[in-house]
Amino acid sequence: MLVDVPYIPATALEVEAQRAFEPARTSPAFARRLAALALRGGALAVFLGVLIVFSVTAPFFLTVGNIGNVLGQSAISGVLAIGLTIVIIAGGSNVVTGGIDLSLAANMGLSAAVYASLAQAGHGDGVAVLGALVTGLAIGAVNAAAITLAGIVPLLATLAVMNVVAGLELVLTQNTVVPASSEFLSALSAGGPLGIPVLAYILLGFTLVVAAIVQYTPLGLRLYAVGAFPDAARAAGLPVRSFVAGSFLASGLCGGLAGILSVSYLSGSTTGAGDMLLPVVVTALLGTVFSRRLVPTITGTLLSALFVGFLVNGFQLLNISSTLVSGVQGLLILLVVSATTLLGRKENA
Amino acid sequence: MAESGEAIIRLENIVKRFGGAQALSGASLAVARGSIHGLVGQNGAGKSTLIKLIAGLHRADGGAVEIDGKSYDRLTPHLAEELGIHFIHQDRLLVPTFTVGEALFLGREPRIPGTPFLDRAAMRRRSAEILERYFGVSLPHSALIAELSAAEKQIVQITRALIADPKVLVFDEPTAALVRREADLLFQLIRRLSAEGVTILYISHYLGEIVDLCDTVTVLRNGRDVATLPVAETSAAKIGALMVNRDIGELYPKSDVTPGEVILQVDDLVLAGRYEAVSFSLRRGEVLGLTGLVGSGAKEVVRTLFGLDRPTGGTVSVKGETVFSADPAAATERRLALVPEDRRSDGVALDLSVTENTTLASLGRFSHGLINRGAERRQTEDLVQRLQIKTDGVDALVKTLSGGNQQKVAIAKWLSRQSEIYLLDEPTVGVDIAAKVEIYRLIGELAERGAGVLVLSSDIEELLGVTDRLLVLFRGRVTRQFISSETSPDQVLADVTGAYETLLHAG
Structure with a gap:
């Protein structure tokens, strides 16, 4: 109200009150619902369309073996994308000021290097696993401190940490491949029941556990509240900063786990972990369109990890240059982010 | 300051500055247990600041805060809630991507017995019950907060506070987004809650509402309280005059x-x-x-x-x-x-x-x-x-x-x-x-x-x-x-x- 009203006669007030409120049912809400529905439907249609095109053009595409293959190949990026999803849920999905963890791929690289170095130094798998997980957690803690204590936006804080971590990896490995092999590692990279790789089962199991926590417990619900509307979370008595810090710890841990998986997949630690960043960001952002409310979800992220995996796999089967894949992934980010941002803007209007 | 002996909320000489501007300069407020207490003032008189202080969202630069006879250095949202003080804020603090049930129970979610998992069915059922009991409305249980009208959001916000079984309910301009019928429902509800022993602090621009509803009214002007009066002994016009600075x-x-x-x-x-x-x-x-x-x-x-x-x-x-x-x-x-x-x-x-x-x-x-x-x-x-x-x-x-x-x-x-x-x-x-x-x-x-x-x-x-x-x-x-x-x-x-x-x- 523009006018600061010291006193209004009651009659005028009532008229004011009645005039100010138009019929309650608003059509913008309906339009938004429709647009959200179209986006979700469109995403699923594209997913199915891609599957159909590839299965028609590439002979082995829709075999159990190939699907298992894709799942196994997506395990590392899938675990990382789940970590990123947790950060996005707790930080909000604003692309600039919201939650993002750019250090995840580098985290995986360093954790893998730590694992491989420890293994090479003669330590057992238990120590190496612990080393990788602690490395990941420590990186997460640095991110959490920079963001919640120093108040740096996640985009910048994790960008800086990414570079520090990548540098540490170079120092540790002297930019070389550190081979590692053990029974534990070969068991991870072996084929499992139904000829599907063990890594695929690990991805499914991990998704199940995290999804149970994030989608089905009070903790998860509060995580969403903190990210979507911090003021409301605060008013509900939730410690907002602890939740945000916790999300970075969780994603750091995901980085450590992904490091272990990558050591087993590649039989050692290799350079170039940073290349993983783009597919991970695509996967986490794309996951949003697979949920009813257009929010990031763990199951949505699994679906989009599979989508990205199938896309890469299909390109390989059709002998299309893999250099195109990055371009397609970049395009996907643009599409998804602009679609969800436009929807969000409509909601606020 | 009548009945100061049994004040459930007592603020003394509160000072609060934002940068260079002084929002409160020595404001006092005493709310008697079980009463409906009105708080009025022009925009910028400091009403909302005072409320956010009680809610623990701001911290006073000076003055004393006493709840239920105990003094507190610093209130936090959590502490305020523990003390049984609940708020219906002017801006609706509800997560837009939540369902009605989730928004109502956020922070005190029911779980499936024996598991750490949310009991969504119970949330749906209980929210439908409560909404029906207090407001006689039913909202589609799959609807998200973002899809509700302003009045419906307000209802959800009020219901959220009621679930917690509050001792004090603070309403900050609650009727600003309600149509007449909904406002009437709200007033009935407030009277019912008051009869059940809940203390109400009611902030409004609308003096007509204050006179109809409240027992006592405190007038704020320029960051301090200028009068606290029993409503029975005053009138809307008198309150209005107190709100306006006369030494122009x-x-x-x-x-x-x-x-x-x-x-x-x-x-x-x-x-x-x-x-x-x-x-x-x-x-x-x-x-x-x-x-x-x-x-x-x-x-x-x-x-x-x-x-x-x-x-x-x-x-x-x-x-x-x-x-x-x-x-x-x-x-x-x-x-x-x-x-x-x-x-x-x-x-x-x-x-x-x-x-x-x-x-x-x-x-x-x-x-x-x-x-x-x-x-x-x-x-x-x-x-x-x-x-x-x-x-x-x-x-x-x-x-x-x-x-x-x-x-x-x-x-x-x-x-x-x-x-x-x-x-x-x-x-x-x-x-x-x-x-x-x-x-x-x-x-x-x-x-x-x-x-x-x-x-x-x-x-x-x-x-x-x-x-x-x-x-x-x-x-x-x-x-x-x-x-x-x-x-x-x-x-x-x-x-x-x-x-x-x-x-x-x-x-």
């Missing part, structure tokens, strides 16, 4: 200037859909007030005069010359100056220095290819002294200044431009009372120096204090003209809110 004389130093020639003449100005047939004239040395509700067209008239909107009809003439252009550059050329409402984003450049801001609109005078820094500084130093701008020096960044001083820099910019017609849009919003007086004095000085000043404000008291004449816009038309010195705020208010007109139209 000291606040508005007004100099006598004899108006000169007409400097701005507006005839039948029309902007389709916004306002129509607006005519007035502004003389040298005159201060003309303009007021109206949001959507009355008052703001748009000012925008049009400065060339930000193109009128669809009518004429504007400056010093007898007709102007047609919709172009702010041409407007400044004609010595028009606009001091916009949102000074932090539109009025001044926060990251530039006082000097740079002051000469921003008149750089032509200080440059011949290169800027003459010396002349720029001299001009700024002169203006800083004349306007008594409190700054660490002319090189200080404007963002380091208080709100009132930023506003003076915005005005200095146009003085440097040697403007003659000043359009001031809400010039004193968000500045403290001392700076307000200085801005009023400045307006008087502008008039004295032969400028024409148009002040758009929603603070009617202020307008009557600083202006010579006052125009009221209502639904896009000038409905009334007042001679400021012969008018009382109540008279203007009746026209601003269209008290009589709407009754006719609404029929």
